[in-house]
Amino acid sequence: MKYWLMKTEPTTYSVDDLANESDLTTCWEGVRNYQARNLLRDEIEEGDRVLFYHSACKTPAVVGLATVARGGYPDHHAWDKKSHYFDPKSDPESPTWFMVDVKLDQKLERPVTLAELREEATRARSPLSDMVLLQKGSRLSVQPVTKKQFDRVVKMSQS
DNA sequence: GCCAACGTTGGC
DNA sequence: GCCAACGTTGGC
Numbered sequence: 694m695k696y697w698l699m700k701t702e703p704t705t706y707s708v709d710d711l712a713n714e715s716d717l718t719t720c721w722e723g724v725r726n727y728q729a730r731n732l733l734r735d736e737i738e739e740g741d742r743v744l745f746y747h748s749a750c751k752t753p754a755v756v757g758l759a760t761v762a763r764g765g766y767p768d769h770h771a772w773d774k775k776s777h778y779f780d781p782k783s784d785p786e787s788p789t790w791f792m793v794d795v796k797l798d799q800k801l802e803r804p805v806t807l808a809e810l811r812e813e814a815t816r817a818r819s820p821l822s823d824m825v826l827l828q829k830g831s832r833l834s835v836q837p838v839t840k841k842q843f844d845r846v847v848k849m850s851q852s
Numbered sequence: 853g854c855c856a857a858c859g860t861t862g863g864c
Numbered sequence: 865g866c867c868a869a870c871g872t873t874g875g876c
Contacts, residue, residue: 853876854875854876855874855875855876856873856874856875857872857873857874858871858872858873859870859871859872859873860869860870860871860872861868861869861870861871862867862868862869862870863866863867863868863869864865864866864867
């Protein structure tokens with residue numbers, strides 16, 4: 694099992710939106726970055742765990758835990774001309790873009806803010822010290838986290 | 853709203 | 865293949 698962090702802008706799609714889905718599940722469509730695409734297509738599998746992160750908002754934070762409900766499959770929005778995510782270069786015969794399904798396990802009791810993550814990362818031997826999210830210039834919308842990082846973030850949400 | 857960092861595009 | 869211009873991300 695692997696661990697990931699997925700970013701979403703809450704004004705576009707928030708953890709509450711996911712909580713309001715009838716089956717607590719949504720497809721993670723619209724990723725249009727090749728590095729993230731490769732993860733979605735090749736690495737992310739059913740059962741993997743996800744930190745659900747709110748970005749580009751007043752208080753960026755990990756706000757929920759989710760599980761991958763379906764591994765990588767073609768993002769059909771790419772060839773829907775009416776979709777915001779339409780991409781004329783993506784061919785249904787050989788899809789360019791992929792997505793996964795994620796299911797919400799729980800909203801965190803307490804969001805773990807980016808500021809707290811940064812602070813924790815400065816502590817000696819913190820598992821967060823090499824967290825991708827905290828690296829300068831990092832803006833991958835789907836990124837790997839280690840089990841230790843995942844567990845630490847969960848623990849921070851409980852204290 | 854600003855701006856640094858990064859990714860993509862396209863002329864050459 | 866280089867690189868300038870442009871677009872996007874996302875913290876602050």
